[in-house]
Amino acid sequence: MKIEVGEVCCLLGTSGSGKSTLLNLMAGLEKPTRGTIKIHGKHIEKMNEKQLAKFRQKNIGFIFQSYNLMPTLTALENVSLPLTFRGITKKIRDKAAANILKAVGLEKYIKHKPTQMSGGQQQRVGIARAFVSKPPIVFADEPTGNLDSKTTQEVLQLMLALGKENNQTIIIVTHDRSIAAFADKIYYMLDGNIEKIEENNEENRGINNEA
């Protein structure tokens, strides 16, 4: 399995097919029992916890199914959290966070706490958080699992648009074929194996992507 820079790829499979596990392995959250994972030529399965933390900080953005926003923080603070972990000053990170919140259309909700927002809005904050530090790779684990179909479309469009802007690699895990239709490449997974790799061509894709 090989994923190119700037590619949008989708891991498609039913539950228990191992798609989430594959994502966790790639994100360095889990250690493989065998095999290797190389990102930018680096073996991430050989890194220790500390190195992984640094690696994630620099290279990875993560979008969760259940948003996982910090309940005590405002939208702005949530979005700037990855920058906070990097030790970036408040002024710079607030500006970056405000910009990206504007890009996801939430400029009016900057001061809102997660509980004061709808699911779609929360996920947009989650997306803003994943993209704010401009990581080369963004992982999305069932990003639309908790959203209705209309919001799903919006959220996916948003993700792909943001990813295209900076030529970021996006890896989406889903069981929904309609979502997979947005990807450049689809990995069909079954019982822990990749069954089939399908490349989408221009016509049947929801959004244009030059990889």
Add this chain to the structure above:
Amino acid sequence: MNNLDLLKMALGNLWKRKTRTFLTILGVIIGTSSIVIMLSLGIAMDRSFQEQLSQMGNLNMIEIHNYGYYDDSMDSRQSKKVSLNDQAVASFKQIPGVEAVMATKRAHYKMGVGRMVGYVSVIGIDPNVMEAFDFKIDQGRLLLSTDKDAMVFGKNVPMDFYNPRLRNSYDYRRGSNGNTVDLISNSLILTSDMSYGETRNNRIEEDSKYTPPKPHNVKGVGILAESFSEKDYYAYMNITALEKIIEEDRRANRQDSSSRNRGRDTNKYETISVKVKDMNDVEKVQETIKAMGFQTYSLTDMLKSMKETSAKMQAILGGIGAVSLFVAAIGITNTMIMSIYERTREIGVMKVLGANLPDIRKLFLVEAGIIGFCGGIAGLVLSYTVSFGLNKIGRGFLGSMGGTTGMSVIPIELAIAAVLFATFIGIVSGYSPARRAMNLSALEAIKTE
């Protein structure tokens, strides 16, 4: 992650669980204030001991005697023969920390003022060091080094005079029935003749051979301020003048003096007092003097044993307080562990978003530290309030006995130490939960749905 962000995030987390945070802090408040109050009682006791002692005399003073006896310690035989003379005075002055040295000699005389007579103990003293040794004048003036026959008197000396011609007044225990004589006068008579001024039938001994020594004319120049110490009962004069009088008396009555001379051996002075600049040096100086072979006495000896007693008391009282702080520490640990269970997911998300591991640990340590710190500060406020109340009540039933120190004293050092200690306890209690948070697997953490 910079420290300000960390602090803000920690405060936010604590604020989210206000009630629990407050209850945990309450534990620390009770723990801190019980330690502080208990210790403050001990400190107040210490202070009032010291106050009482300093009323008894000067704590900076060491008295050196030479009674000529050997103590039973092993080096008694070899102990070199030392005597209280000018050489000793000079060597005491050399000891670091010594501010002044006063050599004194004591003699007993009878004194006459007009018709009144009284027994007076005269202490010969170097007028130059009087001020250093806390002689304060009430009326008249202190001795000057140029004075030859001038004397100053302790506050209670004038009460010891009586008129031998009045039968009823012969009761020198009660003095002259409250009547005092004016001793600031130029015509005082000082004599070693103990029957001076007595009426014939009161004479102590009638010996035909006995020729009374010649009386000396002296003048009184001052009365000392009341010091509530032995100083109130002595008369003081220039030591050279006193030596001259003793010498004259001895020459006038050879028989008497020769017998006295034998007992005096090599000691030129009866007592040498040393004043030490800093009270904390008293013990050291005293040891040095003891090592030279002298016998010493100071109130510090007593203070030392009193301090030991109060240190024991403080240890017991502090221990009682420490128990409640210990319980509070367990409370902090419990709160932090609970908070980690509750925030497992949050911690996981933080890890996935790229939080450095030490930052996660720091976050929890800071939260625990804040609980400790706030508890310490609030505990201190409570302690000061209770201490104020105790002193108010204590004044009521202790009255003047309690002195000026009151029942409870919280010095600023104790206050600072208490806050630091409470913070420290907080951090220590939070350490193991913080480590646990740091070591949570990011995956496990986000899996929890």
